[in-house]
Amino acid sequence: MTRLQIPIQDSTLQNGLRVVIAPDATAPVVTVGVYYKIGFRLEPQGRSGFAHLFEHMMFQGSENAPKMQHIKLINSSGGVLNGSTMYDVTNYYEAVPSNALERVLWLEADRMRALKVDDENLRNQRDVVKEEVRVNVLNQPYGGFPWLDMPPVAFRNWANAHNFYGDFADLDAASLADVQKFFRTYYVPNNAVLLMLGDVKPEEGFALAEKYFAPIPAGATPPFADPAEPPQREERRGQVEEKFGTLPAMAIGYVMPPRRTTDWCAMALLDQALHGGRAGRIHRELVLEKQIAVEADGGIDDIFGYNGPSQMTTKILHKPEYSAEATLAAFDEVLREVREKGISEDELQQLKVKWRSDYYSTLEGGRGGYMPRYGLMHLLACFTLFDKEPQLVNTILDGFLAVKREEIQNVAQKYLLPENRAIVLRTPVTSDAKEAA
Amino acid sequence: MATRAAEVSFGVPALTPERAVSWPKRTRAQLANGLQVVLAETHAIPKFHGELFFRAGNALVVDRAPTLAEMTATVVRTGTAKRASRQIEEDLRRLGADLGATAGQDTSAISFAGLSECSEPILQLVNELAREASFPEAEFERERRQKLEEVKLERTSPDFLAGERLRKVLFGAHPYAAISPSEAQVAAYRREDLQGVYREIYTPENALLMLVGDFEPQVMLKTIEKVFADWEGKKPAAKEAPVPPKPQGRRVYLVHNPGSVQTQILAGCHAITRKHPDWLRLGLTNSLYGGAFNSRLVMNIREDKGYTYSPRSSVHTLRLHGYFSVSAAVRNDVVAASLTEIFYEIDKLRAVPVPETELADAQNYLTGVFSMGLATQEGLLSQFSTVELNELPSDYLETYREKVRSFTPTDLLAAARKYFDSANMQIVVVGDRAQIEEQAKLFGEIEIFDNQGNHIQEGFCPG
Numbered sequence: 079m080t081r082l083q084i085p086i087q088d089s090t091l092q093n094g095l096r097v098v099i100a101p102d103a104t105a106p107v108v109t110v111g112v113y114y115k116i117g118f119r120l121e122p123q124g125r126s127g128f129a130h131l132f133e134h135m136m137f138q139g140s141e142n143a144p145k146m147q148h149i150k151l152i153n154s155s156g157g158v159l160n161g162s163t164m165y166d167v168t169n170y171y172e173a174v175p176s177n178a179l180e181r182v183l184w185l186e187a188d189r190m191r192a193l194k195v196d197d198e199n200l201r202n203q204r205d206v207v208k209e210e211v212r213v214n215v216l217n218q219p220y221g222g223f224p225w226l227d228m229p230p231v232a233f234r235n236w237a238n239a240h241n242f243y244g245d246f247a248d249l250d251a252a253s254l255a256d257v258q259k260f261f262r263t264y265y266v267p268n269n270a271v272l273l274m275l276g277d278v279k280p281e282e283g284f285a286l287a288e289k290y291f292a293p294i295p296a297g298a299t300p301p302f303a304d305p306a307e308p309p310q311r312e313e314r315r316g317q318v319e320e321k322f323g324t325l326p327a328m329a330i331g332y333v334m335p336p337r338r339t340t341d342w343c344a345m346a347l348l349d350q351a352l353h354g355g356r357a358g359r360i361h362r363e364l365v366l367e368k369q370i371a372v373e374a375d376g377g378i379d380d381i382f383g384y385n386g387p388s389q390m391t392t393k394i395l396h397k398p399e400y401s402a403e404a405t406l407a408a409f410d411e412v413l414r415e416v417r418e419k420g421i422s423e424d425e426l427q428q429l430k431v432k433w434r435s436d437y438y439s440t441l442e443g444g445r446g447g448y449m450p451r452y453g454l455m456h457l458l459a460c461f462t463l464f465d466k467e468p469q470l471v472n473t474i475l476d477g478f479l480a481v482k483r484e485e486i487q488n489v490a491q492k493y494l495l496p497e498n499r500a501i502v503l504r505t506p507v508t509s510d511a512k513e514a515a
Numbered sequence: 516m517a518t519r520a521a522e523v524s525f526g527v528p529a530l531t532p533e534r535a536v537s538w539p540k541r542t543r544a545q546l547a548n549g550l551q552v553v554l555a556e557t558h559a560i561p562k563f564h565g566e567l568f569f570r571a572g573n574a575l576v577v578d579r580a581p582t583l584a585e586m587t588a589t590v591v592r593t594g595t596a597k598r599a600s601r602q603i604e605e606d607l608r609r610l611g612a613d614l615g616a617t618a619g620q621d622t623s624a625i626s627f628a629g630l631s632e633c634s635e636p637i638l639q640l641v642n643e644l645a646r647e648a649s650f651p652e653a654e655f656e657r658e659r660r661q662k663l664e665e666v667k668l669e670r671t672s673p674d675f676l677a678g679e680r681l682r683k684v685l686f687g688a689h690p691y692a693a694i695s696p697s698e699a700q701v702a703a704y705r706r707e708d709l710q711g712v713y714r715e716i717y718t719p720e721n722a723l724l725m726l727v728g729d730f731e732p733q734v735m736l737k738t739i740e741k742v743f744a745d746w747e748g749k750k751p752a753a754k755e756a757p758v759p760p761k762p763q764g765r766r767v768y769l770v771h772n773p774g775s776v777q778t779q780i781l782a783g784c785h786a787i788t789r790k791h792p793d794w795l796r797l798g799l800t801n802s803l804y805g806g807a808f809n810s811r812l813v814m815n816i817r818e819d820k821g822y823t824y825s826p827r828s829s830v831h832t833l834r835l836h837g838y839f840s841v842s843a844a845v846r847n848d849v850v851a852a853s854l855t856e857i858f859y860e861i862d863k864l865r866a867v868p869v870p871e872t873e874l875a876d877a878q879n880y881l882t883g884v885f886s887m888g889l890a891t892q893e894g895l896l897s898q899f900s901t902v903e904l905n906e907l908p909s910d911y912l913e914t915y916r917e918k919v920r921s922f923t924p925t926d927l928l929a930a931a932r933k934y935f936d937s938a939n940m941q942i943v944v945v946g947d948r949a950q951i952e953e954q955a956k957l958f959g960e961i962e963i964f965d966n967q968g969n970h971i972q973e974g975f976c977p978g
Binding site: 079080082102104105106107139142143144145146147149150151152153154155156157158159173174175176177178179180181184201202203204205206207208209210212213216217218219276277321322323324325354355356357362365366369372395397427428429431432434435436438439441442443448449450451 | 522523524525526527528529530531532533534535536557558559560561562600601604605607608609610611612613628629630631632633657660661664665667668671672673774775776777807808809814817818819820821822823824825844845846875876877879880882883884886887889890891892894
């Protein structure tokens with residue numbers, strides 16, 4: 079078996095900023111990322127959607143690179159850039175020809191040190207974000223399903239359960255003072271990690287990090303709301319109206335075992351057994367064999383990227399001639415079989431080979447056809463911010479490859495239970511099959 | 516027009532000297548049966564990516580039914596003489612492999628990726644799918660019923676509705692007009708038709724096998740010969756397609772999508788194919804107009820006005836005809852304002868030479884992102900296959916940057932005048948008729964359709 083080893087070096091500046099470098103000179107391209115340990119889970123109450131709106135503001139100008147200059151300076155250096163807001167982190171990243179490394183670090187340092195935005199920028203980006211919500215959610219068939227529909231049904235703690243894209247009233251209420259406060263609280267070097275991957279010599283990378291980021295003063299350790307959930311003891315159900323789509327949809331989410339436990343590794347392989355494409359048991363039974371569903375997929379989203387409650391979620395679009403209850407019964411039958419019989423040794427071996435292969439692709443992978451090493455960046459950042467161990471990138475695979483058959487059956491019996499799940503029905507207003515939950 | 520004055524940066528570090536961009540060497544071969552092979556090695560991860568292309572797709576067989584080649588590809592992966600569907604899927608997993616079979620207008624393809632240590636059995640499976648697909652009756656029936664649900668569903672997506680209408684307007688009786696079948700056409704698909712398409716298109720003389728990844732090319736070539744050498748079959752006969760219409764004057768096509776809380780704008784005109792000598796300068800002009808984040812259109816209607824989240828323009832490259840398009844999903848009350856800005860930026864590029872500094876920025880952008888393709892196996896595969904499938908010069912990749920950098924403001928002015936055909940752009944808007952019809956009418960004579968693709972009679976407004 080060939081095992082991939084990524085050379086990784088890391089260091090921490092005086093102000094607490096962690097710096098991680100993974101050199102690879104294959105192509106003259108370098109990927110730079112800055113991750114802040116703040117996501118939409120921990121945004122303030124009464125300000126739903128603020129973490130994401132704030133992410134947009136980070137492209138609106140900083141002291142030495144005003145409005146429109148961030149984007150212009152990256153693009154005109156031959157690079158691409160973006161940012162995204164997740165549950166527990168927000169990232170900003172660029173992939174550029176390696177001769178632009180210093181320029182990118184200067185830009186990232188400038189906005190970490192001195193974001194400079196005004197009311198006009200805020201109004202502009204509030205409008206842009208509303209159109210983003212319309213194009214992705216309000217004007218799309220199955221928009222936001224299930225990632226926006228599931229949390230309010232599954233969780234009880236506001237941190238986990240609110241609308242992450244934001245209610246428009248909350249977006250409208252956001253002020254420039256909120257932006258400045260959020261920036262001062264969470265966007266401090268001691269709450270972030272800087273990553274450089276690809277065509278960079280580690281000693282040069284560390285020297286540049288020192289030059290541009292060391293002058294930024296550390297801040298107070300940010301306060302974080304506790305995302306812990308009260309124990310769940312009953313199945314939870316909710317229903318949402320589908321305005322455009324023609325098929326009834328259903329999402330079923332099971333609460334995941336805690337991060338980096340034996341159960342968590344076993345659950346990841348069980349997820350592969352259940353949701354691994356056309357070979358996965360759920361797709362095979364519901365789409366290929368019983369032909370109840372048109373789509374049945376999903377699984378654990380971004381397994382390494384969460385630092386709080388999360389779920390393994392199945393998403394099903396089923397034919398209108400089958401009721402929601404009949405569809406759910408077929409789904410339950412798949413899970414019952416795993417709980418009762420477990421999986422064969424042969425199936426486990428297949429799952430492990432596929433898991434290893436997928437893991438390598440994640441590390442190499444672009445995002446949407448661009449952004450080389452996005453996956454490696456994301457894993458290094460999460461392992462640094464959540465675990466303080468970037469080297470986990472090279473060792474975490476061991477835990478998954480060591481999973482035994484009994485452990486798979488054991489997590490199926492322990493976690494795949496009605497009292498550990500939430501179900502959301504998304505029911506078309508025009509469909510013949512109108513089901514009560 | 517921007518309402519906010521541009522500001523400048525202070526103390527930006529200069530770019531350091533560039534490292535040379537060098538593309539991995541390609542090993543080419545052709546087997547006795549006509550199969551073309553292109554291999555390139557890169558060793559960052561212990562995997563490889565491959566694609567077996569056939570140089571024909573939906574357009575070749577559209578007289579039988581729309582997207583018949585795509586349906587054929589879908590059923591190809593569901594069974595061979597030796598393996599049932601479930602066996603295929605489990606074997607792929609055992610080999611750490613992913614596989615997809617698809618077809619577009621001009622090509623059909625089996626794409627795959629997997630661990631290098633499993634390359635031979637993966638190629639054997641690909642070989643089986645390409646030669647011995649058995650089109651099991653039950654699998655075909657299931658996929659057909661599945662497709663019926665999909666064609667109903669796609670009519671609820673604003674993006675799909677806009678694309679469908681523009682293609683009909685630009686291509687008329689040409690095969691490229693059809694991007695999806697009707698429910699009745701899907702119901703009429705027959706298994707024998709799929710088998711006919713398969714026999715015609717999936718032949719070695721019509722095929723290109725491309726592999727990129729962690730392997731030794733000479734060893735890989737021997738494996739390929741072993742696996743594919745005894746395959747036989749001729750190229751399908753080429754067919755004459757009707758000439759697409761040349762729409763004159765701006766016209767507006769409103770697709771009424773009741774309840775829309777936003778309007779999808781898509782405007783387009785005919786342009787050129789990838790092989791055309793003007794292709795690179797058009798690509799650069801497009802990049803500067805709306806092909807990049809830093810482009811004029813994005814800066815105007817997103818960063819300055821906040822009308823939209825994701826405006827963009829593109830040059831679409833079908834093998835026989837290319838077209839230019841610009842799209843944005845905008846707030847319902849700014850449809851007219853957005854179209855005004857879309858045309859303002861087009862007309863400005865047609866009237867005023869681009870400033871030298873802006874041109875240099877766009878040249879840097881395009882040449883920089885071109886090199887991003889070097890960093891992943893998929894990126895390399897995509898660049899190499901673009902060259903092969905469009906029959907571009909063999910030094911295309913190596914000379915691209917130099918050529919893009921040679922263009923002047925005069926070249927871009929000429930490209931914009933020739934290909935951003937402002938006066939004859941066809942405008943599609945998908946949204947709620949009551950909220951946008953008056954605004955849309957300002958831009959040309961209007962025709963109205965429902966979301967099933969039917970003309971709506973004048974004076975009749977459903978919903």
